[in-house]
Amino acid sequence: MVVDEEVDRLFHALADATRRDLLRRSADGELSVSRLADGYAMSFAAVHKHVAVLERAGLVTKTRHGREQLVRTDPAAVARARQALDELEATWRGRVDRMSDLLAHPTRGENR
Amino acid sequence: MVVDEEVDRLFHALADATRRDLLRRSADGELSVSRLADGYAMSFAAVHKHVAVLERAGLVTKTRHGREQLVRTDPAAVARARQALDELEATWRGRVDRMSDLLAHPTRGENR
DNA sequence: GTAACGTATAACCAGATGGTTGTAGATGAA
């Protein structure tokens, strides 16, 4: 089970097109923050902040390589996001099922 | 393929614990905004705003029932969120695969 | 050794977000 604040950070990080693009471009971990920043019409500092948001959400990791900091997407993190969605869906699917059950067996659904 | 701004709204709506809870509680669409609001330590207006965010993201729909407005989670919307995650994962899985391929057949991986 | 590059961080700003209280209009119940 995934804790609330972590899910907050996760979905918040995903709720920005630039950051989602950064995630895609950081798949194989060969690009530095500067190289990543080259792709956008914003300052290096802005991109650096976006990477920081992704990092705090656990979606990417950085590894030093000389003076560069290589960024790599963490597949496990996206799996965590999916799990959070799954848990959401499961809860509410559960409720719907309970209701269907209630409709199917009305005489037995009185105390819930 | 899901358009960017829609995904923004989707993930932003999901990035708040109160709203995720509202989604769960709105599974079977039997609760009004007021009934939903009873569950939280915040004003009705605040909950009303949260519901509006969910609505703009397409995660819930409201249907009038007398003077009440019943809120119901839209399963298709959560499916859209999942699809967005899938597309993200696919892109980057694709990159990783291409890289693995490059490592496996170094002489054939020059033009990509 | 010095210059260039890459990263990190601070200070600042406009606009969005998440909360509040207050008010007003519809609708249903007495």
Added chain:
DNA sequence: TTCATCTACAACCATCTGGTTATACGTTAC
């Protein structure tokens, strides 16, 4: 009809967000 309830929205406020420029510090290249 009158009153209570539910919804909607406006105005306000503090904080967060996403951008900027400027500056400082390590590391590499020359």
